[in-house]
Amino acid sequence: MSELVSLSLPEKTFILHGIDVNFRNDGRSRLDCRPIELQTKIMDQVNGSAKLKIDDTEILVGVKVEEDTPDENSPSEGKLEFFVDCSANANPIFEGKGGDELATEISDALSLAYKDVFDLTELCILPSKKCWKLYVDVLILACGGNLFDAVAAAVKAALYSTEIPQVKDAAVDGVEADIFVSDDIFNSVKLDVKNAPLLISLCKIGDNYVVDPTPEEEVCSSATVVVAVMPNGRTSGGLKTGYGSLMVETWRKAIQIAKKVGVQLNNEIMKALEEEEKLGPNRALFGFL
Amino acid sequence: MSYTEENGESKILVRLANNRIDHTLPVQQDPRTAFYTPGEEISTQPDFLRGHGTYMDTQQVLRASVAGNLERVNKLISVRPYKTRYQGEIGDVVIGRITEVQQKRWKVDTNAKLDSALLLSSVNLPGGELRRRSAEDEQAMRRYLQEGDVVCAEVQSIFADGSLSLHTRVLKYGKLSQGIMMKLSPSMIKRQKQHFHNLANGAVLILGNNGNVWIGASQSGQDSSQGGFTQDYSRIDQENREVCARLQNCIRCLVKSNILLSDTSVTYAYEESMKYEIKELIQDEVQFNVALLTHQRLVA
Numbered sequence: 001m002s003e004l005v006s007l008s009l010p011e012k013t014f015i016l017h018g019i020d021v022n023f024r025n026d027g028r029s030r031l032d033c034r035p036i037e038l039q040t041k042i043m044d045q046v047n048g049s050a051k052l053k054i055d056d057t058e059i060l061v062g063v064k065v066e067e068d069t070p071d072e073n074s075p076s077e078g079k080l081e082f083f084v085d086c087s088a089n090a091n092p093i094f095e096g097k098g099g100d101e102l103a104t105e106i107s108d109a110l111s112l113a114y115k116d117v118f119d120l121t122e123l124c125i126l127p128s129k130k131c132w133k134l135y136v137d138v139l140i141l142a143c144g145g146n147l148f149d150a151v152a153a154a155v156k157a158a159l160y161s162t163e164i165p166q167v168k169d170a171a172v173d174g175v176e177a178d179i180f181v182s183d184d185i186f187n188s189v190k191l192d193v194k195n196a197p198l199l200i201s202l203c204k205i206g207d208n209y210v211v212d213p214t215p216e217e218e219v220c221s222s223a224t225v226v227v228a229v230m231p232n233g234r235t236s237g238g239l240k241t242g243y244g245s246l247m248v249e250t251w252r253k254a255i256q257i258a259k260k261v262g263v264q265l266n267n268e269i270m271k272a273l274e275e276e277e278k279l280g281p282n283r284a285l286f287g288f289l
Numbered sequence: 290m291s292y293t294e295e296n297g298e299s300k301i302l303v304r305l306a307n308n309r310i311d312h313t314l315p316v317q318q319d320p321r322t323a324f325y326t327p328g329e330e331i332s333t334q335p336d337f338l339r340g341h342g343t344y345m346d347t348q349q350v351l352r353a354s355v356a357g358n359l360e361r362v363n364k365l366i367s368v369r370p371y372k373t374r375y376q377g378e379i380g381d382v383v384i385g386r387i388t389e390v391q392q393k394r395w396k397v398d399t400n401a402k403l404d405s406a407l408l409l410s411s412v413n414l415p416g417g418e419l420r421r422r423s424a425e426d427e428q429a430m431r432r433y434l435q436e437g438d439v440v441c442a443e444v445q446s447i448f449a450d451g452s453l454s455l456h457t458r459v460l461k462y463g464k465l466s467q468g469i470m471m472k473l474s475p476s477m478i479k480r481q482k483q484h485f486h487n488l489a490n491g492a493v494l495i496l497g498n499n500g501n502v503w504i505g506a507s508q509s510g511q512d513s514s515q516g517g518f519t520q521d522y523s524r525i526d527q528e529n530r531e532v533c534a535r536l537q538n539c540i541r542c543l544v545k546s547n548i549l550l551s552d553t554s555v556t557y558a559y560e561e562s563m564k565y566e567i568k569e570l571i572q573d574e575v576q577f578n579v580a581l582l583t584h585q586r587l588v589a
Contacts, residue, residue: 006386006437013522014467014506018530025469027534027567032299035572039306051306055571265301272303279307286306 004091004143005215015220019205025216031261033212034146036153038272040161042285048162048191052154054212056144058090059151061136061158065165067179068133070124078123079133082110084151090143099140105241106138106151112237113152113197113228122192126170129177134162134191145215148226152199153269159196160273163188197228197236198266200258204244209254211261225254229262231270302572310573312545314584325353325368332366340367375401375475375499377453381444382484384470384497385455390431393422397440400475400499403452407434411445411456413463439465441495441503461485466521468493468505469537475500477544479551486552490532490559496550504536531567535559538570539579546580548587558583 007015015025022029034055043049048063068079084107086099093099123132136158138151166182166189182188202209203221210217218224222244228237235255240246246254276283325331331343331351339345342355343366353359355370375383377399388404389396395407409422409430434440441462442455457463478496486494493505506525525533539558540550548554561582562570569575 006388008386008438008465010465010467010520010522011439011470014469014525017524021527021530023527023530023534025534026538026571027531027569028571029299029568032568033301035302035304037304037306037309261301268301268303272305276305276307279305283307286309 004093005219007216007219011216012220015217016206019208019210019217019220022208024210026214028212030208030210031257033261033265036150036269038153038157038269038276039286040157040273040276042287047164048158048160050154050157050161052150052157054144054146054150055214056142057146057150058140058142058144059147059154060139060141061151061154062139063158063162064135064137065162066133066135067125068131070128070131072128074120075128076124077120078131080114080118080120080123080136081133082107082114082136082138082155084110084138084140086140090140094140102147103140106148109148109199109226109228109237109239110136110138110152110155112239113199115237117195117197117228117230117236119192119195123164125167125179126172126177129172130170130179132164134159143215145218146201146212148199148201149212149265152197152228153265156193156196156198156269157273159191160193160270162191164191165189195230195232197230198262198269199226200229200262200265201226201241202254202258204242204246204250204254209257211257225251225258227255227258227262229259229266231263231266233259233263235259304573310577312547312573312577312580314546314548314581316584323359324357325359326356327352327354329353331359331368336364338365340365342368342370371476372474373476375399377401377405377444377447378498379444379446381498382441382495383444383453383455383499384439384441384465384495384501384503385499386470387434387436387438387440390435393427395430395434397442397455399453399455400472400501401451401453403450405444405453405455406448407440407442407455407457411454411458413458413460434464439470439503441465441497464520465495465503465505467525468503469533471502471504471537471540473500473502473540473544473550477547477550478502479549479554481551483552486555488536488552488556488559490536491529492532492536494536494552494555496552496555502540502550504533504540506530506533535562535567535570538562538567538576542570542576542579543583545576546584548580548584554583554587557586561586 037053040050046062047065050061052059084103086094086103088095166187168182169180202225203213204223205221223242226239344354353368357368357370360367383399385397385399387395388398393409396404399405442457444453445456446454484496495503506529562579
């Protein structure tokens with residue numbers, strides 16, 4: 001990942017020594033996260049949406065549902081596709097193709113995390129004829145560090161809010177399959193996200209791991225471990241970004257920490273989403289101001 | 290590596306946007322400060338001089354082109370925008386980051402429209418020698434200041450294209466060592482005679498006119514005879530580190546509630562924040578409470 005901020009050597013030293021003594025520049029300890037702000041169903045044009053803020057990081061996610069034909073290899077499964085876009089508003093270096101590298105990295109991490117974990121059979125309408133395809137579009141509006149975790153949490157929230165149209169009738173007429181969707185837009189099925197994983201990235205700074213890094217801390221780190229953690233504490237994938245290398249033992253430690261943080265974050269996010277659902281459809285909407 | 294000390298539960302806060310905290314303070318609008326939005330009519334009379342941030346439309350009506358305060362000097366009307374890049378003025382204290390090393394000059398990012406220039410001839414050489422800069426000095430430029438370094442300087446002059454020329458010919462200016470740099474809006478800094486503050490808690494606070502704020506960890510026995518080019522990489526003790534972290538979080542509180550930054554407001558916020566732990570200061574409720582208490586002390 002290209003560096004979003006530059007720091008002088010003494011500033012890096014200051015951050016590094018702080019993390020050594022478990023005291024970060026904003027007073028957090030190594031495993032403390034910043035507060036998260038979450039909001040779902042903020043866009044009418046899509047089937048599910050969410051906006052998430054962590055300090056300066058701002059992520060907008062939209063989920064679109066479209067009809068498709070299942071793959072021959074998996075006739076009874078629907079499809080799930082991720083697309084990430086880094087807005088040049090977030091950082092001028094994302095202009096043109098500048099953000100593509102980071103965007104691909106994040107969308108690959110999401111695909112890896114959701115592969116074999118997310119139940120795609122519920123997206124099937126008629127085996128090997130019709131299925132739903134979910135397009136998950138992620139827009140990074142502002143960068144304040146910790147993009148992987150923020151994107152994954154926003155994606156989970158958006159999937160939670162996704163409503164798939166109720167299929168009234170599906171019939172096979174010769175080779176062509178026809179489906180009839182309910183006319184009532186409120187007649188819909190909620191997507192099940194109880195298995196949806198979150199990404200937890202652990203920034204290796206000095207000899208220690210740090211969760212929820214700020215952009216300044218990310219610059220100080222040589223390697224970041226990104227672990228996909230499911231709500232039950234199992235991991236569904238992992239990757240490493242940055243040029244640094246890790247020992248096997250260090251990697252194991254990272255997964256242990258990620259599991260712990262991941263389960264906790266999952267619980268808190270689900271709690272918030274359920275609370276928001278209780279507010280009902282007439283809750284106040286907050287825009288981008 | 291040991292993670293035994295990290296078993297203490299740390300709480301993750303997830304807030305819904307519906308429960309968002311409003312950071313605006315209960316302030317009475319001063320009737321003298323007229324706020325204009327882009328396109329708003331200022332005057333229809335023709336005998337005004339059109340200043341920055343205004344334009345004359347086809348009906349010869351003077352309108353604001355930016356959002357901000359109206360400033361009037363005799364017949365000259367200008368609107369000073371709230372959100373803007375730094376407009377340099379000679380004599381301002383600025384904090385910037387070196388972006389490029391060129392021949393005879395460094396390019397400095399000072400949050401202005403164009404990168405500012407720090408000429409080799411307008412820095413103090415290490416050891417404080419006074420002489421013409423030779424070719425050897427030019428070759429050694431990167432040894433003095435390199436890309437990414439943070440410098441504190443004064444605006445010496447403004448070039449024809451609007452970019453700034455800086456100088457560090459006084460010992461208090463120069464390269465900054467360990468600490469935290471915060472990038473804020475230039476309009477958040479209160480214009481004052483003094484922008485260098487040695488706070489009672491031991492930290493060094495520099496409120497740059499360009500919106501960059503430096504919180505320096507106090508270092509005893511610093512040798513300034515080297516012209517500030519030597520760097521200290523020693524460990525800062527925990528007490529100083531906590532002061533810096535608290536100051537940074539306090540400044541965030543003030544900025545979120547739009548309180549102008551000065552040594553007074555920062556000190557008040559620091560004192561009011563003492564009842565909280567440092568890491569609590571990243572929570573919105575706490576931030577607003579600190580800002581509110583600071584505001585009450587400031588208006589009292």
